[in-house]
Amino acid sequence: MESLEVMQSFLLWLGEDQASGALKYEEIRQKLIRLFRYRGCHIPEELADETIDRTARAVLKPDFRYQGEPIAYFRGVARNVYFEWLRNERRLPSEPISETNCELPASGGGSATGELIHDCLERCLNALPPAKKSLLIRYYGSEKRGKIDGRQLLAEESGIGLNALRIQMFRLRNSLRSCVEKCKVKVEML
Amino acid sequence: MNLSPEKRYRRFFLGIANEEEQCRIEEEVLTGEVDDFFLQNTEDELIDDYLLGSMTQEERQGFSMSFLSTKERRQRLAFAAGLIEYARKQQAEELSTSWKLAQRSTIRAVLSWKRAALLAATASVLFGVLAGLELMKLRDQTQVAQETRNELTRLQATLAADNRRAAQVAGPSTGILSGTEDAVDRMPVIEFASTTRSMYPVVFRVPANARFARIDWKLSAPLAEKYREVLLSGSGQQLWVQEFPAVVLSPANRSTIVLPASILSPGTYHFRLDMVSTSGGFEELADCVFRVVRE
Numbered sequence: 001m002e003s004l005e006v007m008q009s010f011l012l013w014l015g016e017d018q019a020s021g022a023l024k025y026e027e028i029r030q031k032l033i034r035l036f037r038y039r040g041c042h043i044p045e046e047l048a049d050e051t052i053d054r055t056a057r058a059v060l061k062p063d064f065r066y067q068g069e070p071i072a073y074f075r076g077v078a079r080n081v082y083f084e085w086l087r088n089e090r091r092l093p094s095e096p097i098s099e100t101n102c103e104l105p106a107s108g109g110g111s112a113t114g115e116l117i118h119d120c121l122e123r124c125l126n127a128l129p130p131a132k133k134s135l136l137i138r139y140y141g142s143e144k145r146g147k148i149d150g151r152q153l154l155a156e157e158s159g160i161g162l163n164a165l166r167i168q169m170f171r172l173r174n175s176l177r178s179c180v181e182k183c184k185v186k187v188e189m190l
Numbered sequence: 191m192n193l194s195p196e197k198r199y200r201r202f203f204l205g206i207a208n209e210e211e212q213c214r215i216e217e218e219v220l221t222g223e224v225d226d227f228f229l230q231n232t233e234d235e236l237i238d239d240y241l242l243g244s245m246t247q248e249e250r251q252g253f254s255m256s257f258l259s260t261k262e263r264r265q266r267l268a269f270a271a272g273l274i275e276y277a278r279k280q281q282a283e284e285l286s287t288s289w290k291l292a293q294r295s296t297i298r299a300v301l302s303w304k305r306a307a308l309l310a311a312t313a314s315v316l317f318g319v320l321a322g323l324e325l326m327k328l329r330d331q332t333q334v335a336q337e338t339r340n341e342l343t344r345l346q347a348t349l350a351a352d353n354r355r356a357a358q359v360a361g362p363s364t365g366i367l368s369g370t371e372d373a374v375d376r377m378p379v380i381e382f383a384s385t386t387r388s389m390y391p392v393v394f395r396v397p398a399n400a401r402f403a404r405i406d407w408k409l410s411a412p413l414a415e416k417y418r419e420v421l422l423s424g425s426g427q428q429l430w431v432q433e434f435p436a437v438v439l440s441p442a443n444r445s446t447i448v449l450p451a452s453i454l455s456p457g458t459y460h461f462r463l464d465m466v467s468t469s470g471g472f473e474e475l476a477d478c479v480f481r482v483v484r485e
Contacts, residue, residue, distance in 0.1 A: 113268070170230070
């Protein structure tokens with residue numbers, strides 16, 4: 001934003017006074033970053049700042065007329081920023097995402113990254129309580145066609161609902177992923 | 191088209207949601223109506239479906255053209271691919287090991303059926319003796335539990351009266367309460383059953399002037415000797431934790447928690463019930479998501 005005065009006027013539009021406006025500013029910025037991230041943008045912070053700058057410029061124009069919650073106005077601006085970004089992305093030659101790179105290997109894996117993930121997974125899974133390790137393996141070991149049925153069956157065997165099982169798996173998977181990430185960094189540093 | 195939240199968000203992530211769906215989701219994300227747990231879990235489910243071949247052609251196209259646009263998602267995909275591959279190998283190894291073991295034990299059983307019959311007879315005698323001893327021990331424990339329960343009921347009535355007095359004099363008071371106190375009954379309340387498990391938040395309306403809010407658990411039956419209730423914010427921060435033995439539950443297996451309404455600002459929360467496991471630690475029994483609306 002260009003000057004301190006502009007910033008102060010903008011904060012007063014957001015809140016009753018500058019302090020509450022500053023809090024609101026940060027809250028809206030975080031929400032915009034979240035929105036752009038879930039939209040699949042790889043520069044969510046930059047797009048959130050662009051949205052805020054454009055909104056501030058519009059708000060401080062003498063002929064600005066808007067009655068309503070600031071967040072609704074931000075949403076409209078964020079939408080334009082997103083579509084502009086998308087158009088630019090499509091114009092630029094992007095690195096193609098090979099589907100085959102992401103498919104499950106038919107057998108054995110073999111790449112250096114694959115082996116690293118495999119070794120780290122083994123370490124991290126072995127650090128889990130055996131019951132949890134076994135649950136994870138059964139959950140993710142279901143066959144392609146039988147994915148839904150296999151997980152439903154597992155939930156029934158565990159005496160819990162499918163949603164509850166998904167919640168458990170979500171937590172386990174997140175902690176496992178963070179363990180694997182740490183392990184990869186350690187191994188790569190050696 | 192009235193789709194479930196999960197389906198709407200799947201379409202959004204895959205870049206195939208229509209204008210109306212996109213607007214609704216943008217609004218929900220910006221107003222905080224939907225929490226990160228739900229969003230990230232939906233992303234994980236998409237990744238699994240892609241890897242397990244459970245997607246339509248349109249979804250697969252959206253996945254590679256739109257969803258995989260960030261490095262973070264591609265890393266999550268690589269991790270999930272590794273996990274699924276590892277899990278399949280492990281299962282295959284376990285199956286092959288158990289098959290070999292089964293073969294060996296069948297051969298042994300055929301060769302030494304007489305020895306097996308003798309062992310079975312000895313085991314059944316031993317089992318009978320042990321069961322008798324356990325039954326005697328259980329009778330003693332039941333008697334002690336009954337006495338403890340009577341004493342706790344008396345103490346609880348005293349504690350509830352003290353709490354009511356403390357609330358009138360000093361403001362917020364919390365704790366497990368039983369009975370039908372007037373003040374407790376007038377509070378905004380949300381009730382869960384131990385079997386309630388939902389990823390989609392239940393709305394808990396708390397009036398702006400409320401000083402306290404009540405969370406009730408109704409257990410279908412006592413399953414453990416000890417429980418723990420944990421209140422977590424949408425971002426996973428632990429706001430409240432409370433342990434209690436099963437004997438303090440009301441006769442209807444109900445547990446009531448009274449919280450200061452000030453800690454329940456608008457947003458999403460998880461309320462988790464853990465029970466003490468056989469190993470002595472706690473394991474999750476139920477998990478409910480609810481959204482607080484102040485009005």
